[in-house]
Amino acid sequence: MSIEGSGGRVLAALEERIDPAARVKLAPQEVDGVALLRADLPGPFRAVFTTRHGGCSTSPYASFNLNPRSEDAPIAVAGNRARLASALAHLEGQTSRTGPKLLGETDEAPGIRPDAPAYRLVSPRQEHGLRVMGTAEYVRYSSGEPCDGLTIHPLLDRGLAALLVFADCVPVVLVGEVDMAVAHGGWRGVLEGVVQQAARAMTGPPGLAIIGPSIGPCCFTVGEEVARAFVSRYGADMVRRSSDGEPRVDLWAAVGAALAEVGIRADQVTNPRLCTCCNVDLFYSYRREGLTTGRHGAVVWAVPPGPGLDGPL
Numbered sequence: 001m002s003i004e005g006s007g008g009r010v011l012a013a014l015e016e017r018i019d020p021a022a023r024v025k026l027a028p029q030e031v032d033g034v035a036l037l038r039a040d041l042p043g044p045f046r047a048v049f050t051t052r053h054g055g056c057s058t059s060p061y062a063s064f065n066l067n068p069r070s071e072d073a074p075i076a077v078a079g080n081r082a083r084l085a086s087a088l089a090h091l092e093g094q095t096s097r098t099g100p101k102l103l104g105e106t107d108e109a110p111g112i113r114p115d116a117p118a119y120r121l122v123s124p125r126q127e128h129g130l131r132v133m134g135t136a137e138y139v140r141y142s143s144g145e146p147c148d149g150l151t152i153h154p155l156l157d158r159g160l161a162a163l164l165v166f167a168d169c170v171p172v173v174l175v176g177e178v179d180m181a182v183a184h185g186g187w188r189g190v191l192e193g194v195v196q197q198a199a200r201a202m203t204g205p206p207g208l209a210i211i212g213p214s215i216g217p218c219c220f221t222v223g224e225e226v227a228r229a230f231v232s233r234y235g236a237d238m239v240r241r242s243s244d245g246e247p248r249v250d251l252w253a254a255v256g257a258a259l260a261e262v263g264i265r266a267d268q269v270t271n272p273r274l275c276t277c278c279n280v281d282l283f284y285s286y287r288r289e290g291l292t293t294g295r296h297g298a299v300v301w302a303v304p305p306g307p308g309l310d311g312p313l
């Protein structure tokens with residue numbers, strides 16, 4: 001099935017395939033031609049997941065590849081990232097539509113705040129490790145070392161949006177009362193505790209989590225050694241077997257177990273159960289497409305406090 005070139009059809013496909021239980025918290029939305037899955041989060045916290053549609057990369061990276069470390073044309077990736085940054089600013093304008101009218105906002109530009117904040121996308125090199133940093137801290141102090149999780153604090157990380165990229169690995173968004181985080185949950189990272197590390201890196205404890213599009217238990221076949229490691233770390237429920245006995249790891253269940261370890265109740269975890277490998281018309285899948293595929297993104301940011309709260313820092 002091809003849904004290339006039609007934003008409306010991308011949104012309809014997302015709407016149709018998302019797990020009904022996740023619809024309360026996740027909604028497909030098109031902003032500036034970019035199809036997003038937008039999370040409904042409390043307070044200043046925001047998170048979106050991108051699809052592979054709405055960008056300018058050509059096959060096999062078509063079309064919204066966000067990975068600057070791929071063989072894709074750098075100008076295409078830069079264009080996609082600029083389009084995403086613009087979409088975030090406009091999304092913010094739209095989500096503020098129901099709020100009080102701001103000084104200078106006119107009816108001629110409904111839904112777009114004239115002062116809609118621009119966000120700088122920060123995306124470290126990911127390497128299935130355990131390093132989690134504050135986003136501004138990463139910008140100031142990193143010298144390009146890998147980092148598989150970023151936290152966002154409304155004051156400390158103002159103007160920054162943390163972007164991690166994926167093609168089957170599990171994006172995990174954590175939200176607390178003070179700050180939020182996004183983690184890169186590949187199988188190694190999930191086994192070694194990157195989700196728990198992201199929770200520890202937050203200023204306040206996380207109370208809810210969103211699991212992004214990623215490879216499901218339907219498709220994640222593994223060797224016996226990896227299967228044993230998941231059973232040993234998270235329990236027997238983490239592995240299913242196909243009719244021919246081949247083990248499949250349920251990374252979503254393992255992430256759920258990791259989230260429980262950091263105190264997040266199961267009813268506070270949202271999972272759209274969108275398998276990237278089954279839905280390769282919507283997302284990138286390393287397992288399905290191999291080395292030459294793109295990366296979709298999970299982006300988290302926080303709206304800075306308004307002028308009344310915006311004292312000198």
Ligand SMILES: [Zn+2]
Nearest residue numbers: 218219275278
């Ligand atoms: Zn699948």
